[in-house]
Amino acid sequence: xxxxxxRPSITFWIISILALIWNIMGLVAYVGQTFMSGEIHKTLPxxxxxxxxxxxxxxxxAFATAVFAGIFGSLALLFKKKMANFLFIISMIALLVQQxxxxxxxxxxxxxxxxxxxxxxxxxxxFFLLWFSYxxxxxxxxx
Numbered sequence: 210x211x212x213x214x215x216r217p218s219i220t221f222w223i224i225s226i227l228a229l230i231w232n233i234m235g236l237v238a239y240v241g242q243t244f245m246s247g248e249i250h251k252t253l254p255x256x257x258x259x260x261x262x263x264x265x266x267x268x269x270x271a272f273a274t275a276v277f278a279g280i281f282g283s284l285a286l287l288f289k290k291k292m293a294n295f296l297f298i299i300s301m302i303a304l305l306v307q308q309x310x311x312x313x314x315x316x317x318x319x320x321x322x323x324x325x326x327x328x329x330x331x332x333x334x335x336f337f338l339l340w341f342s343y344x345x346x347x348x349x350x351x352x
Contacts, residue, residue: 215349217289228338229283235276235331243269260317268310274303279338286342291351294342301335308332 242261250258282296308328312320320328345351 215352217345217350221286221345221350224341225283225286228286228341229280231334232276232279232283235279239272239276242272256317260315263315263317265310268307271303271307271310275300275307275335278303279335282338282342286345286351289351291346293351294339294346297335297339297342301339304331304335 245261250261253261278296278300282293282300285291285293285296308331311318311328318324342351
């Protein structure tokens with residue numbers, strides 16, 4: 210039996226499931242950061258305390274937008290919907306806004322060395338998911 214170009218491969222399903230897991234981990238990070246108790250906040254190093262205490266609401270909103278658009282984009286991939294691409298665009302824009310603040314605006318925490326790994330991985334995975342959803346849409350896998 211010949212596989213048609215619009216039938217998803219096993220790789221599609223693996224990437225889609227991993228995308229959802231990745232974005233659920235982002236949701237856990239968002240909830241942990243947003244609802245951090247005062248007791249936990251006090252245990253952080255001083256620069257991190259200042260970072261979280263002085264974070265503008267628009268950055269928290271960008272974080273939430275990136276995470277929820279990423280989750281819904283991943284679900285759209287799993288349901289083979291073209292809307293995945295649009296949702297990953299929204300997620301990527303919000304992620305870039307958030308990372309712009311972290312790298313260039315805030316001055317509480319220096320982001321270098323090992324602290325670069327997660328932000329760079331997040332940006333790389335975000336661009337990959339955007340490219341992947343676009344490619345799957347062009348191949349007719351997403352409808």
